[in-house]
Structures are given as structure tokens and as C-alpha cells.
Amino acid sequence: MDRSSRSRSRRPALVVAMATAVALTLAGCSSGSGGKKAEEGGPGASAGKADTPRMTVALVTHQSPGDTFWDIVRKGAEAAAAKDNVKLIYSADPNAGNQANLVQNAIDQKVDGIAVTLAKPDAMKDAIGKANAAKIPVVGLNSGLSDWKKLGLLEFFGQDETVAGEAFGKKLDAVGAKKAVCVIQEQGNVGLDQRCDGLKKTFSGTTETLYVNGTDMPSVKSTITAKLKQDSAIDHVVTLGAPFALTAVQSVGDAGSKAKVATFDLNKDLTGAIKKGTIQFAVDQQPYLQGYLAVDSLWLYKNNGNYSGGGEQPVLTGPAFVDSSNVDRVAEFATKGTR
Amino acid sequence: MSAAPQAGPAVDGPPASGPKDTDGRTAHRPPVLRLLARPEVGVFLGAMAVLVFFLIAAPSLRQGGSMATVLYQSSTIGIMALPVALLMIGGEFDLSSGVAVITSALTASMLSYQLTVNVWTGVAVALVLSLAVGALNGWMVVRTRLPSFLVTLGTFLILQGVNLAVTKLVTRNVASDDISDMDGFGQAKKVFASSVDIGGVQVKVTVFYWLAFAALATWVLLRTKYGNWIFAVGGSKESARAVGVPVDFTKITLFMLVGFGGWFTGMHNLFSFNTVQSGEGVGQELIYIAAAVIGGCLLTGGYGSAIGPVFGAFMFGMVNQGIVFAGWNPDWFKTFLGAMLLGAVLINLWVQRTATRR
Numbered sequence: 001m002d003r004s005s006r007s008r009s010r011r012p013a014l015v016v017a018m019a020t021a022v023a024l025t026l027a028g029c030s031s032g033s034g035g036k037k038a039e040e041g042g043p044g045a046s047a048g049k050a051d052t053p054r055m056t057v058a059l060v061t062h063q064s065p066g067d068t069f070w071d072i073v074r075k076g077a078e079a080a081a082a083k084d085n086v087k088l089i090y091s092a093d094p095n096a097g098n099q100a101n102l103v104q105n106a107i108d109q110k111v112d113g114i115a116v117t118l119a120k121p122d123a124m125k126d127a128i129g130k131a132n133a134a135k136i137p138v139v140g141l142n143s144g145l146s147d148w149k150k151l152g153l154l155e156f157f158g159q160d161e162t163v164a165g166e167a168f169g170k171k172l173d174a175v176g177a178k179k180a181v182c183v184i185q186e187q188g189n190v191g192l193d194q195r196c197d198g199l200k201k202t203f204s205g206t207t208e209t210l211y212v213n214g215t216d217m218p219s220v221k222s223t224i225t226a227k228l229k230q231d232s233a234i235d236h237v238v239t240l241g242a243p244f245a246l247t248a249v250q251s252v253g254d255a256g257s258k259a260k261v262a263t264f265d266l267n268k269d270l271t272g273a274i275k276k277g278t279i280q281f282a283v284d285q286q287p288y289l290q291g292y293l294a295v296d297s298l299w300l301y302k303n304n305g306n307y308s309g310g311g312e313q314p315v316l317t318g319p320a321f322v323d324s325s326n327v328d329r330v331a332e333f334a335t336k337g338t339r
Numbered sequence: 340m341s342a343a344p345q346a347g348p349a350v351d352g353p354p355a356s357g358p359k360d361t362d363g364r365t366a367h368r369p370p371v372l373r374l375l376a377r378p379e380v381g382v383f384l385g386a387m388a389v390l391v392f393f394l395i396a397a398p399s400l401r402q403g404g405s406m407a408t409v410l411y412q413s414s415t416i417g418i419m420a421l422p423v424a425l426l427m428i429g430g431e432f433d434l435s436s437g438v439a440v441i442t443s444a445l446t447a448s449m450l451s452y453q454l455t456v457n458v459w460t461g462v463a464v465a466l467v468l469s470l471a472v473g474a475l476n477g478w479m480v481v482r483t484r485l486p487s488f489l490v491t492l493g494t495f496l497i498l499q500g501v502n503l504a505v506t507k508l509v510t511r512n513v514a515s516d517d518i519s520d521m522d523g524f525g526q527a528k529k530v531f532a533s534s535v536d537i538g539g540v541q542v543k544v545t546v547f548y549w550l551a552f553a554a555l556a557t558w559v560l561l562r563t564k565y566g567n568w569i570f571a572v573g574g575s576k577e578s579a580r581a582v583g584v585p586v587d588f589t590k591i592t593l594f595m596l597v598g599f600g601g602w603f604t605g606m607h608n609l610f611s612f613n614t615v616q617s618g619e620g621v622g623q624e625l626i627y628i629a630a631a632v633i634g635g636c637l638l639t640g641g642y643g644s645a646i647g648p649v650f651g652a653f654m655f656g657m658v659n660q661g662i663v664f665a666g667w668n669p670d671w672f673k674t675f676l677g678a679m680l681l682g683a684v685l686i687n688l689w690v691q692r693t694a695t696r697r
Contacts, residue, residue: 034521035455065503066618071513187673211669215619216626217612218415219659225408226663230399243514243616250611254408254541269517269614337512 049083052303055113056087057295058106061142062099062119063092068242068267069287073142075338076291077115084299096123103127106136113137113298118144118151119190125151137301141294142287143191145314154301155308157293159285159318161191164264165198167319168283172236172262175280178205180236181227185214185244192240195264199238208234217247224251234259242267242282249278266322266339271331274322284330285318288338293317375694378635379647381687385633386650386657389683393661400664404540411542413656414549415604416630417649419623421549421556422600424631424648426593428560430573430640431480431487433597435472435494437623442498443469443605444615445506448515451523458523466602472498473598477591499621506617519613531603532611545607549649556645569593574641630655633684654683 059077063070074090081088089111091102096119104127106114114131118124121144128151131138140148140156148156172180180203182196200207210227212220228234228251237252237259239245245263252259262280263270265287273279293308293315300306309315322330333339374380393400400406419436426433443465451461472494479490507513518524534541560566568589571579580586609615634651636643658679662672 030454030456031451031458031522034518034524035451036453036516064618065499066506066513066616068512068514068616071507209669210663211672213622215621216415216623217608217619219412221611222408222412222656222660223663226405226660229402229405229408230397230664230666243612243614246614247612256404267514268512272517 050085050299052085052299054085054087055299055302056089056109056111057081057113057115057298058089058091058103058109058111059115059291059294060099060102060106061090061092061117062094062096064094069265072267072287072338073291076288076293077295078291079288079338080292080295080299084296086295086299088295096120100124100127103131107131107134110134111136112302113139115139115141115294115298116153117142118147121147121151128152137298139294139297141290148314149312154311155297156314157290157297157308157317158314159316160314161194162198162201163316164283164285164319165195165200166202167198167321168195168238168262168264169199169202171281171283171321172199172203172205172238175236175260177203177236177260179208179231179233180205180238181208181210181224181231181234183210183212183220183224183237183239183244183248185212185220185239185241187211195240196238212244214241214244217243220244221247221251221254224248225254228252228255228257228259232257236280237261239263241265242270245270245279245282246273249273266330266334268331268334268337271322271327271334271339274324274327275331277324281321281323283319284322284339286320286339287317289317372694375690378642378644379650380694381690382634382647382650382654382683384690385683385686386654388686389654389657389661389679393657393665397661397664397666399666400661403538405664407540407542407546409656409660410546410653411656412660413653414543414545415607416626416655417549417652418545418552418607419597419600419604419627420630420634420648420652421552421645422593422596423627424634424636424643424645425556425560425569426597427628427631427636427638428573428640428643429569429590429593430576431590431593432491432628432638433476433487433594434491434624435476435498436597436601436627437620437625438495438498438502439469439472439598439601439620440605440608440623441502441615441617441620442472443602444609445502445515445617447606448518448609448615449506449509451521452516452518453509455521458518458521458527461518462527462606465605466599469598469602469605470595471598473595473601474591476597477594480594481587481590495624502617502620513618514616515609515614517613518609524610527606528610531606531609548603549652553645553649560645565589570641572640626655629680633680633687635687654680658683 061070077088093099093102100123103114103116107130114136116138118140128138132152137154140153142158145158145160182199184192186192196209212223237248239248242263242265245261246269248261252261260280264283266282266284270279270282297308330339423433423436446468447461447465450464451458476491476494480487503513506515510516533544535544568584571584572586572589576586630651631648632638633654634647658676662675667675
């Protein structure tokens with residue numbers, strides 16, 4: 001009972017603290033620069049609305065929570081759904097078994113189409129077989145370029161990670177790089193390995209691989225710093241995700257290195273860094289396009305019987321390079337979180 | 340000192356480890372062995388072994404500045420490992436500490452950005468929120484008497500979901516917006532994420548906070564009544580209560596201390612990287628707990644020190660960066676890390692056993 005009286009006596013302290021916070025907020029300590037006020041508003045892409053009967057599409061990805069990349073994929077899918085009068089059911093799980101269950105869940109809901117990523121194709125095989133048996137069209141996106149046809153998918157939208165890596169390697173040659181370090185933020189992710197492998201294939205300098213703990217930024221920063229100090233010959237740091245590129249820039253500063261930073265994938269802070277010149281260039285696989293095309297293609301298939309790529313060839317969404325020559329145009333869309 | 344006599348600070352080895360000095364069997368133990376029996380000495384020797392090993396194996400580690408990188412990595416783990424260790428001495432632990440860091444950073448960032456106010460407002464609100472999350476954890480543990488494992492697992496999952504959902508709701512993206520051009524950012528960066536030039540070597544400010552917090556925690560543990568309470572509630576809650584130790588108060592404040600650590604680390608993350616991704620932080624709680632355990636804190640509570648986790652965190656940072664400095668094949672990175680840590684812990688254990696054997 002003395003416990004309850006004590007907790008009651010603590011309550012005013014909390015109220016005072018909250019009130020102080022609110023008062024501080026209102027009492028004119030507003031920021032003169034930056035913030036939401038400085039952000040330019042404006043709607044995303046929209047293009048009227050189809051008058052076709054309402055259909056339901058499930059998009060099932062292997063996204064892990066809080067990843068900026070997948071957020072852009074989802075926005076693309078949502079934009080297509082809004083335009084095509086589609087009800088979009090989005091679900092995701094990085095664990096392949098759970099992802100297969102989510103596909104089964106979509107089949108149980110009798111959706112009109114399923115779009116799925118194949119990060120671990122073997123685990124998805126049975127679920128996709130059941131969707132085919134239930135005559136639900138399935139399309140692939142993002143990962144699974146070498147497996148989508150085997151699994152009986154209708155079409156595929158994505159970037160060949162090896163091809164993107166190869167393009168990156170050629171670009172490194174073009175800018176005169178001699179020694180690059182390829183920073184992998186998630187050990188064991190097949191797509192990330194393929195990027196580094198592709199890069200090694202075409203880049204005529206030497207490439208080293210470095211693994212960092214992607215969920216802990218201070219650790220990412222010090223690990224890259226350590227690598228740059230260990231090997232002063234490194235002249236290019238290659239990261240495989242936009243947030244890690246921005247951190248790598250700080251590592252380069254900390255290590256007193258002259259290395260330049262280039263990356264795969266984009267976000268709005270990264271376009272700013274390319275504008276400023278702190279990051280050289282980025283390879284963009286256009287995640288928005290992947291989400292958009294996957295949903296739109298299911299609509300086309302249902303309403304007009306179309307197959308993108310003729311059902312034979314994948315539709316590639318990358319690699320598109322973003323550098324100082326085209327960053328202004330891209331930044332406009334990246335600010336809205338759609339590039 | 341009017342410190343309560345029960346469960347004295349662990350300076351003379353594990354509590355209740357046998358008969359009194361007058362017994363004659365332990366009276367002639369050489370001072371060296373008595374020193375070795377302290378909880379932090381084993382990990383100190385383990386950390387030194389790892390340091391010497393890498394100084395030999397990795398030539399580039401010997402350069403000036405390389406040690407600053409190792410210390411920086413250690414400090415970001417160590418600042419959180421300290422309150423986590425105190426909480427463990429107090430007999431509880433906190434699985435939500437990793438994501439709580441990100442919750443705090445996201446709160447400060449989004450609040451400042453969305454309301455377009457000076458970033459210090461966000462920093463203050465984040466502090467209140469972090470302490471409140473800690474208090475809630477502690478309150479639930481003492482109120483429900485459920486294991487803290489269960490309670491904080493719940494908080495961990497809730498915060499993980501909240502981090503993602505609220506960020507998405509507020510910013511329409513899954514990362515917070517860049518606040519580096521806002522008022523107060525420069526000052527806050529100086530406080531939480533600057534560097535100090537020492538003889539041409541840039542040392543991150545977190546290293547100094549880490550050591551200062553460790554000194555403070557050591558003083559509190561060994562020289563204050565509150566420190567005695569921590570040992571008492573971790574050793575035996577019921578007998579502590581019987582002799583008048585405010586058990587609930589001690590436990591709740593310890594959880595709030597972890598909240599404070601999360602706030603501090605979160606502010607460092609925010610002001611050194613300008614934005615925060617909402618999915619970060621998962622898995623870090625285990626690293627903090629590991630640093631505390633390697634540092635000599637028992638998972639069962641009632642035993643440990645504040646200086647041990649400093650070496651525990653250093654060992655983590657040293658191994659983590661040492662592997663990179665040594666330029667070993669990175670495919671084996673995690674394996675090296677695990678093996679080195681196990682080896683260091685075994686040295687730690689061996690020292691403890693040797694020292695406490697008659």
C-alpha cells in the first residue's frame with residue numbers, strides 16, 4: 001500500500017515534465033531553419049483512376065522492418081493500386097518460411113493476383129505452386145531473377161544484381177579507381193553478395209569485402225574507419241544501401257583518408273549528398289518502379305491479358321546511375337520518398 | 340559511511356563464499372590472489388590479452404588514431420553496458436534497451452522536425468520519454484512480479500513496432516528526416532557527438548562520457564547507500580526488504596537509469612548521423628548484456644562491478660575492430676568474434692577460479 005502512495009507522489013513530477021516540454025515547444029524556441037516548414041509539400045505521382053471492376057492484389061515481400069528501400073517499393077505498389085482501382089494487401093517477413101505462409105494467407109483470401117519477392121526461392125516453391133493450382137496469377141519482383149520462370153511466375157520486374165554490380169565495376173574503372181572496398185551490411189544476403197561479385201568481375205582494380213553490423217550505425221562507422229586505416233591504398237568505398245553511404249562519408253573523414261564514396265540504392269538524403277559532391281554516384285534499381293509495375297501488370301493481365309516481357313524475359317528496372325549530371329531531376333522525386 | 344552492513348560491495352570476492360577470515364584457512368591468502376578475485380580483474384586480463392594479441396597481429400592498429408577508433412566503438416557499447424550492468428547487479432535485466440535507444444533518437448528527431456522547433460526541445464522530450472519507458476518497465480516488474488525477461492520482451496516488441504509505425508505515420512517514410520540544418524543542432528552535436536583533439540588524434544567525446552559515467556557508477560556502487568541497495572536487492576530481495584531497503588524504488592530507478600543510457604546513446608546516434616532508420620537497434624540489447632556478463636556481472640544478480648563492463652565493452656570493441664585491422668578474411672568475421680570472446684571469457688573464468696582456490 002505504501003507502494004501505491006509513492007507512485008502517486010511521483011505522478012506530479014511527470015506532469016510537470018510533460019508540461020515543461022509542451023511549454024518549451026510553444027514558447028517560441030522554434031527553429032529558424034530546416035524542419036517541416038522548410039520541406040516542400042506536394043502530392044506523389046497520380047494519373048486518374050481506372051473504371052475497371054475492383055480487384056484485390058497481395059504484395060508479399062521479404063522486407064525487414066524499418067528499411068527505407070522497401071518503403072519505396074510499397075509506395076510504388078500503392079500508387080499503381082490507387083490508379084487501377086485495386087485493393088492492395090501488403091505483408092512482409094524476412095524469414096522465408098513465414099513469407100511462404102503469407103502467400104498461403106493471400107491464397108486463402110482468394111485474391112485476384114499475387115506479387116512476390118523470391119529472396120529464398122526454394123522456400124517459396126510450394127506456396128507458389130498452390131497459387132498456380134488455385135489459378136491465381138503470380139508475378140515476381142526485386143529478387144529471384146534466375147528462378148522466376150522455373151517456379152511458374154507470369155512475369156518478373158527487377159534488377160539483375162550481378163549486372164548492376166558489373167555496371168558499377170565499369171563505372172569505377174571510368175572514374176579511375178584502383179582499390180575498392182565493398183561494404184556488406186547484412187552477412188549472408190545473396191543479392192548483396194551478387195553485387196560485390198559483379199563489381200569484382202568488371203572492375204580492373206582490386207576489391208575487398210567488408211562486413212558491418214547494419215543495425216548499429218556507430219559500429220558501421222568505426223568498422224569502415226578501421227578498414228580505411230588498415231589499408232590506406234583504398235580509394236573508393238562502395239556501400240550497398242543509401243544510409244550506409246552517408247555513414248561511410250564520416251568514416252572517410254575520421255580515418256583521414258582520401259577515399260571517395262559511391263553506393264547502390266538511393267534515398268532523399270543521398271541525393272543531397274550527391275549534389276554536394278560528398279558522394280560520387282549511386283546505382284538506382286528504381287524500387288518504386290518494381291512495386292508499381294508488379295501491381296500494374298496484374299491489372300493488365302486480368303483486364304487485357306497482357307504479359308510484360310512476353311512471359312519469357314524479365315523486365316529490368318535497373319541499373320540506372322544517379323550522379324551530378326542528373327541528380328537535380330532525381331532529387332525532386334527523392335524528396336517525396338518515391339525515388 | 341553509514342552504509343548498511345548487509346551484502347557489502349563485492350571487493351572481497353563473491354558474497355557468502357565461506358567462513359570468515361578468523362577461520363584461518365583464508366587468512367594467509369596472498370594479496371595478489373585477493374586482488375585477482377575481484378570481479379573486474381579477470382576481464383581486465385582478458386581484455387589486455389586481446390589487445391596484445393591484436394597489437395602483434397595487426398600492424399595498422401599500432402598507428403596513432405587506430406586506438407581512437409577502437410575506443411569509439413567500445414564507448415558506444417560501454418555507455419549502455421554500464422546501466423545494464425547495474426540493473427543486472429540489482430537482479431533484473433532489460434531486453435528493450437537496444438530498441439529504446441532508437442525510440443529516443445526518433446522521438447527527438449521527429450518532434451523537432453515536425454513542429455519545426457529548436458532541437459533541444461526534442462532532446463528534452465526524448466529524455467522524459469526514455470525515463471518514462473524505464474519507469475514503466477520497472478513498475479511493471481515490481482508490480483506484477485513477473486520475470487523482467489518477460490516484461491521487457493514485451494516492451495522490446497512494443498517499441499520495435501512503435502518505432503516503425505509512428506515514424507511511418509509521421510514522416511511517411513521509415514527513416515526520420517535530416518535535422519542537421521535546424522537551430523540547436525550544432526550545439527547538440529558538440530555535446531553528444533563531437534571529437535577532441537589529443538596530440539593530433541581525434542578522440543570521440545563518447546569515450547570521455549563513457550569513462551566519466553564508469554567512474555561515477557563505481558563511486559555510487561561502492562561508496563553510497565544506493566550502491567548497497569543495488570547489491571542487496573540483487574542478492575536477496577526478501578532479506579533486503581526485511582532490513583528496510585526500498586526494493587521497489589531501487590529496481591524502478593535502475594530501469595530508469597537504463598532509460599537514461601538509452602537516451603544518451605540515442606542522442607549520440609542522432610547527432611552523429613543526422614537521421615535515424617526506424618529498424619535499427621534490434622540485437623544490440625544482447626551485446627550490452629554480453630559486455631556486462633563478460634565484465635563479471637552474474638546473470639543471477641547480486642554480484643559484479645561497474646569497471647568490469649568497461650573492460651567487457653572494450654573487449655567487444657577491440658575484437659570487432661581488431662579483426663578488420665588485421666585484415667582477416669571477412670567471411671569468418673562472426674566466427675572470429677565469437678571465438679575471441681569465448682576465449683577471453685575463459686581466461687576471465689580461469690583467473691577467477693585460480694584466485695579463489697585455496
